[in-house]
Amino acid sequence: MVIITIVATAASVAVASGAIQLLNHYGLGLAIRLDLAIPLAAGVSLVVVAPISWVLIGMTLRIYRIEEKMRNLASYDSLTGLLNRQAFFENANRSISLANRDKAAFAVLIIDLDHFKSINDRYGHPAGDAVLRLFADVANSVARRSDIIGRLGGEEFGMLLPSTNTAAALEFCERLHKAIGKAMLKHQGSIIRYTVSIGLTASSFGSLDSIENLLAHADLALYQAKRDGRNQTAVFNYATERVVGS
Numbered sequence: 149m150v151i152i153t154i155v156a157t158a159a160s161v162a163v164a165s166g167a168i169q170l171l172n173h174y175g176l177g178l179a180i181r182l183d184l185a186i187p188l189a190a191g192v193s194l195v196v197v198a199p200i201s202w203v204l205i206g207m208t209l210r211i212y213r214i215e216e217k218m219r220n221l222a223s224y225d226s227l228t229g230l231l232n233r234q235a236f237f238e239n240a241n242r243s244i245s246l247a248n249r250d251k252a253a254f255a256v257l258i259i260d261l262d263h264f265k266s267i268n269d270r271y272g273h274p275a276g277d278a279v280l281r282l283f284a285d286v287a288n289s290v291a292r293r294s295d296i297i298g299r300l301g302g303e304e305f306g307m308l309l310p311s312t313n314t315a316a317a318l319e320f321c322e323r324l325h326k327a328i329g330k331a332m333l334k335h336q337g338s339i340i341r342y343t344v345s346i347g348l349t350a351s352s353f354g355s356l357d358s359i360e361n362l363l364a365h366a367d368l369a370l371y372q373a374k375r376d377g378r379n380q381t382a383v384f385n386y387a388t389e390r391v392v393g394s
Contacts, residue, residue, distance in 0.1 A: 225299040227277055228284035236298025240308040240359035243296060247310060247351075255317035255350035256359065257307040258366040259287075259324075262343045262378040264303040275335045279342055286327050290320070306363060314350040314383060321346050321381040343379035345370055350383075 223235040231239060240256075247254045261267075261283060268276040280303065287297055287305070296308040309317055325344070333340040347370025349362055365384040372391045373382035384391050 228280055228299050230284050230287075230305070231296065231298035233298060233300050236296065236300065236306055237359050239296050240298075240306070243308055243310050244357065244359060244362075252311055253313040253316075253350065255309040255312040255314065255320075255348060256362040256366050257309070257317070257321065258300070258347045258363055258370050259305040259307065260345050260370055260374075261303040262345055262374075264342070267340060267342065271335055271338065271340060275333070275340060278333055278335060279340060282331055282333050283328070283342075283344070286331050287324065290324050290327050300363075306359075308359065312350065314348070314385075317348055317350050318381065318383070321348060325379070325381070345373040345378045346381040347371070347373060348381055348383045349385075 223231060225232045230236075244254065246252075261279065264276065264279070267279055280299075283305070284297075284299075287307070291297055291307070292309075294310050296310075298306050300306050309320060312320065324346070328342070328344055347366040347368065349365045349369065351357070351362070369382040369384040369391050373380050376382065382391055
C-alpha cells in the first residue's frame with residue numbers, strides 16, 4: 149500500500165505541476181502558484197489513494213484466501229486431511245515420472261483397515277470416522293515429508309515412497325504396523341483398536357508405469373495379506389509378476 153500511495157502521489161504531483169505550467173504558459177487561466185498547488189495535489193492524493201489502496205489490497209487478499217481454500221477442497225479429503233484420490237494419483241504420477249527419469253527406486257502401498265465395517269456396526273459411524281482420522285495421523289507420523297499419502301476411498305489408502313526399495317519399504321510397513329498397534333481410540337468409554345493389511349510393490353529399474361497399474365499390482369498383494377490372516381504386509385514382486393511373502 150505504501151508503494152502504491154507513493155507512486156500515485158508522485159504521479160499526481162507531476163501531472164498537476166505540468167498542467168499548471170502549461171496553463172500559465174499559454175495564458176489559458178489565472179496564474180496558479182506552484183508552491184500552493186503542488187502540496188494541495190499531493191495532499192488530495194494521499195487522502196484519496198490510501199483508503200482505495202486498503203480496499204483493493206483487502207479484496208485481493210480475500211480473493212487469494214478463497215482461491216487457496218478452493219484448491220484445498222479440490223485436493224484434500226475433508227475427513228482425514230490427506231490427499232483425495234485424484235490429487236494422490238496426480239502427485240504420485242509426477243513422482244513416478246521423476247523416479248523413471250533418474251532411474252530411482254520407489255515403492256507403492258495400498259492399505260486397507262481390517263474389519264472396518266464391524267467398527268462402524270459396533271460403535272457407530274462417528275467412531276469409524278475417528279478411526280480413519282487416527283490412521284491418517286499415525287501414517288503421517290511415520291511417513292517422511294517426501295512420501296505421498298492419499299485416501300483412495302472408504303477405508304482404503306495409498307502411499308508412494310520415493311527413493312525406497314523393497315527392503316526399505318518392508319521396514320516402513322513394519323513401523324506402520326507397530327505404530328498402529330500402539331495407537332488406540334477412546335470413544336464413549338470404549339477402547340477401539342484396529343489393524344491394517346498392506347499390499348506392497350516396488351520398482352528399482354525405472355519402470356515406465358503409472359500409479360494406476362502399480363496400485364493394481366499392490367492390490368493383488370493386499371488380497372493375499374487378507375487371505376493370510378490380515379494385519380500384515382504382502383509383496384507383489386514387480387520383476388517376477390507374482391506375490392511373494394513379506
